[in-house]
Amino acid sequence: MRATVAELTKLPGVWRGGELEKACHAVVSTGHAALDRELPGGGWPTGTLSEVLHDAVGIGEIGFLSAALMRASEGGRMIAWINPPHLPYAPALAQMGIALERCLVIRPANKEDALWATEQVLRSGACGAVLFWLAQDEYAWLRRFQMAAEAGRSMAVYYRSTAAARLSTPAHLRVVLERVDDSLRIRIPKRRGPPLLAPVSLRVSPAAVGALAGGRGPFIPTLIHSERPKAVA
């Protein structure tokens, strides 16, 4: 009987409850070793839907994925921003190292268009990464997005508020972001593996960068004033 179970776990898509799923999906490294360790397959999943839950804005919710975005858009695939809360700011994305010519911003006029556009973009396969913001709690739609992401082999990241934490999701990965002091604390309530007990802390804090760039004494009357901060992953 034991032998049978051992054989079973060799099948793709079958894993023991106590361990992380073995990589049967393609993953991209997030550039943070501490986070990669806790993700099944050792990186952010592509070809599937994932959720990022956060309430506070400006805590590095995009920044912590910038390395993954860069890698997901390799091979000429696009990064789609669907219905972002504000305009993705070109100089900042360039500073993150994201290729601007691959960015596609979509600002649909209404919810129906937004849902439609998201599914089209996910399904097309032209986009390596798709970040989207929708007021959508319907499980059926999320399931459709999950299928579309599989078909399009896209890294689909759905940003929603932590109020959604109590709702079930078809996404394979769900992370919750919080700001604690200087660092970004990442809880992973859902992943293909055992629940994460201790949250991961990343120092992707703008404050740390600010400390580098700031405190420069009196203001110097030039347009180009502060030195380039150390690249933030």
Add this chain to the structure above:
Amino acid sequence: MLWVALELPSLPLQIAQRAGACSEPLVIAEGPTQRPIVTCANEAARGAGIREGQAVAAARALAVGLRSVARDLAAERDTLERLAAWAGQFTPMTSVDGQGIVLEVGACLRLFDGHAKLTGAIKRGVREVGFHATVGIAPTPLAARLFARAEAHGLQVRSCLALADLHERLADLPLFLLDWPAKTLARLTDLGVLRLRDILGLPAEGIARRFGPEIVVSLDRLTGRVPDPREPYAPPPRFRSRLELPAEAQGVEALVFPLRRLLSEFEGAMRARGTGVQHLTLILVHGRKAHTRVSLDFSSPEREADFILAIAREKLGRLTLAAPTLALDLRAEALLAYVPREATWLPGAKEQALDRERLLERLGARLGADRVFGIAVADDHRPEWDWKPKRGQSGDRPGTERGQTGVRPRYDPGLSQVGRRPTWLLNRPQKLITHDGEPSYQGDLILLAGPERIESGWWDGEEVSRDYYMATNPRGEAFWIFREHRGAQSWYMHGVFA
């Protein structure tokens, strides 16, 4: 030589019902305006007892609400020519002949894997275009036409591939299938000559003396004794097709089905020439003068009916029509060389670029081109101006490496000397409330970095003079805020470090 003839029985009726079968009685009228005669009647009209040759007035007495459409010979000729242009995708030698078209297929049999598959493909194609045709195959065009016509009359015929068999296959066919003068046919009937078997056995000189030499020539062409050259149809260097709807169509959903028929005709005609189009105009005709124009633009030459239909659906879906639609008109002027796409097992860079183009076209068609854009860095220091959306035609689309004029392709090292920029830029700066002169946003803001002075634009009236700071509130949220250097020195939020 092997010829395929397509016969379109009751062609005027087929044209009238191309966009969908009409459930009400419908007849095609012809003849003097005082006393028009029924030339074709649809199922419903036949069910009411209407027959060909009746006066329309008599037919009206039989069916209440009878619709009568005047026969339009020019439209029939036009339809056949367009069908010949469409059939050019199978063989270059197509020509209009009687109430149908003929195609010389001897040279393309191998390409289409035999005549059975070829005729299957032709029949299927004709159905998609919205017509019904009977097909005859024979070594001479006249014989092929005869076979197709016989099938249209419900006679059993076997197609004939070799000239040697032709005599025998033709023998049983009745003479009335031939386009001979009615007088000649009547005299032959009086003589008891009813089938081709009878007349083919008669001496040629006698027939020529009694019925005229053209009858002998016609028989010789039929049996292949004399060559029967046809001039290939040369389609005009543009595409135009019009489809009358059977009834006024309310809304746009009802247009999709007839549009599909127009587009499959379009695709065939484009295939025949090896062309595609970048610009296609669809005109919805509402009345004598009112019409709606829908422009379909593609970044590269396209011709696939399914793809164009998907784009057109999105465009039509955004339309609200003021009046019901009576007819559809599809036009393309500039025909461009079309590069067929090779289907590969593993998608490469080329396929990806194609996916991208098609995705952008689909999104643009439904959401509007201004809602789908790329971003680039522009030459300015003011945050409002140092990025710009990339929109518009192919070269300047997001995701393409071309068309970077005036826009830096990558972040310039010189510009990267500036301070850190926020991921999100607010549409317009949002004024912050202050406590004792200190800005706050959901708690007091602590300045982390700065100031970075941006002072620019005095020359174009959009002058800014600001000190930018990075600030954070007690929740740990980081913002990009500025203080006006001049004037009220108010605090504003301009970005979010997401």
